[in-house]
Amino acid sequence: MDAIGRWFGRYTLWIYSALALLFLLIPIAYTVVFSFNDARRSNIVWRGFTLDNWTTVCDAQGVCESFVASIGVGLAATVLATALGTMIAIALVRFRFRFRGAVTLLLFLPMATPEVVLGAGLAAEFLSAGVQKGALTVILAHTMFCISFVVVTVRARVASLDPALEEAGRDLYGSPAQVFMRVTFPLLLPGIMAAALLSFALSFDDFIITNFNSGPFVTFPKYLYTAAARGIPAEANVIASAVFFIAIIFVIVSQLSAAARRKRLARLQG
């Protein structure tokens, strides 16, 4: 008995953490399992296993259209936010300038403002300016809240860059443009890629700000919100599950390759 007690004492944290991680996965598992439900009308009760939802995913009205709309908005907002945010990140690390505190605060505030306030504010602005809500207003809104996250992500990469590498480029008579394109940009690329992926993920899953600024335009989360009242079709679970698996595989592969790179480096140095 005492041995069991000691074992538990020793491994409480391990057991707790394993259970906590399992708990976090419960709704994911639920969503994936119900993508295989032979649901017909309502996807609430389990009626048996089928692959039909996966093979005829676009049959449910509006699901695929909204998914394509979300991808389009995500790509546009990602390109805009990554370009604007990367420029700011470089300026923040490389230059001293006045109003630095104000700029930092302006970048921090959108991240600290509740989404409902960001959404209502933009909607009030579009309303008073007489701008018609649609895909464009959604892209403008998403770009706005992604910029700060891009700055945070890319800034870390710029700060870890060894200035000696750029100096070497200049010593070899590289013009500022050449040094940037051949040295700085390739070194920043992993940070820029990470920022772009983060932007895309934020844009893809945004509902609150989208709901205020989309008018008749329907993104995937907005589709889910309107469908929630009458029941989500199993096809929506299929899309969400597919996105989940693609994202998780992507993360795991990039982690494994980073680990392999670290190992190679360690061997080279050791």
Add this chain to the structure above:
Amino acid sequence: MAFGAFATAGAATEPVARKRSKIALILLLPGIAYLALFFLVPLVSLILTSFQTPSELAFGEPGVYDYAFKWENYTDVLGLYGEHIFRSFFYALLATVFALLFSYPLAYFIGVKLRRFPLVQALALTLVIAPFFISFLLRTLAWKQILSDDGVVVTALQGLSILGPEAHITGEPIAVIFGLTYNFIPFMTLPIYTSLEKLDLRYVEAGGDLYASPARTFFSVTLPLSAPGVISGMLLTFIPASGDYINASRDFLGSTKTPMIGNVIENNFLVQQNYPAAAAMSILLMAAILVLVGIYVKKSGTEDLI
């Protein structure tokens, strides 16, 4: 910072410095102008809208307002929705406390105990952020089904006589608080993990060497050293939770018993077209958040904000 020396070297000759500050301006201007246009102007627009009065020229048609200085809009919404404001902050506070209690041991485990196993550590972190990869709305709907009246949880609790035969979970405040807690747990776990991952274990050993009990060492060494992560985690949880309206919505985990500030803003803006009331509520929420953020900025300074 290493680049400080870099910048002063450039500033030694005046024309070079001017050229450099021009580059800085070119880099900053587009993004800053964008944020001014789509973040600052909307806030001003909200303030102006919050003082608007129904237009007399509209002859009772809803959704048409004139600019005015009708500050009574604020006293009106405070009178009408005082309960919602209190409920939002109360739910968000409880969700923050629960998320902290849930996350700290997990973050400690991943950040300290798993240090020896980098690959397992990376996998555990991936699992923490895994909920982000599935739609926020679907996660919440999944919980709605799991916690529904015929679901496993309610049936089991009724079997154990913890819940009465007529009791519900969904639609009750507890379901909304649960949903808020679940949805924002990664925002709490990640910053705590980040500060614990850097924790120098020699400080903890020193506590033991000085005959402090494990509890004493935790409260006087580990916890204070991880305080920055705990504080940013609490802000990152409390802010989105207080403005959320998905969890409290009738179609998700809430009911007519649970509306929060976000539901009031959404309903007034998008359904009733009562823009001044929605704007006044938004400004009140923003003001409350700014007070919190202000305290945080005062403590941490602007340089470490982002």
